[in-house]
Amino acid sequence: MRIHASIASLREARAVAGRVAFVPTMGNLHDGHIALVQAARQHAGIDAVIASVFVNRLQFGQGEDFDKYPRTFEADCEKLAAAGVDHLFAPDEAVMYPQPQRYCVEPDPVHASILEGAFRPGHFRGVATIVLKLFNIVQPDGAIFGKKDYQQVMVLKNMVRELALPIDIIALDTTRAADGLAQSSRNGYLTMEERAEAPRLYRQLSFIAEAVRQGAGDFARLEAAALTELEQNGWKPDYLTVRRRTDLQAPKEPEEPLVVLAAARLGTTRLIDNIEI
Ligand code: PAF
Secondary structure, three states: OEEEOOHHHHHHHHHOOOOEEEEEEOOOOOHHHHHHHHHHHHOOOOOEEEEEEOOOHHHOOOOOOOOOOOOOHHHHHHHHHHHOOOEEEOOOHHHHOOOOOOOOOOOOHHHHOOOHHHHOOOHHHHHHHHHHHHHHHHOOOEEEEEHHHHHHHHHHHHHHHHOOOOOEEEEEOOOEOOOOOEOOHHHHHOOHHHHHHOOHHHHHHHHHHHHHHOOOOOHHHHHHHHHHHHHHOOEEEEEEEEEEOOOOOOOOOOOOOEEEEEEEEEOOEEEEEEEEO
């Protein structure tokens, strides 16, 4: 695996790389990221896999964990090389933001101001901006994202469609620990007791998903019961809600494909998860 710190070096390599699948990350890699790399390798017609590691200041709000976000570059490189990544783009801030980023991608507020966007104002603007910038540098044919960040995938699919970018966005199912906890870089913040408690979020989502599959239609009651269960066990939920998959708005038609999504704080750690119904 070749490591590129500059845009020029990455572009030179990309120019002769053929069809490229791209896996953007913020590092601190876990099994979920490795699954994205494996999916990238298996993507039809792909000649090379490019990954990136960049902790993007622009998508963190005031008081969020930008400074303490774990930077584990050496271990990340070992994992990516072992997973078969051909090129790693690992710029520092001076490369990606040599001056304050004044031109940004403003996602549709209908998509970006709800759920995560309501609790993390400006988050999806930061995500869309860095992803478009990375796309412009890497020029991939396809890019792989995890469905754990369900709203992020929805925003990015819409960005790619509306800006006519010739890039396939591939969304991969969430990788989970044996007890159901979604793999996340932020799981490392959990104490031992919190780690034991954390799968409750997945269990509550699974319960709702199963109930809806069995025909339950009173989403508000299911959501309220799950929120109470979390609160009684020490969680501080931001939201837990059944939405339609396409745009994450409240469902209107009976047959719409649905997803149940949640974000909740356990101690100082904010976890998100979702299950397609
Ligand atoms: O999902 C992430 O890790 C980040 O939001 C991404 C897509 C790498 C952009 O910084």
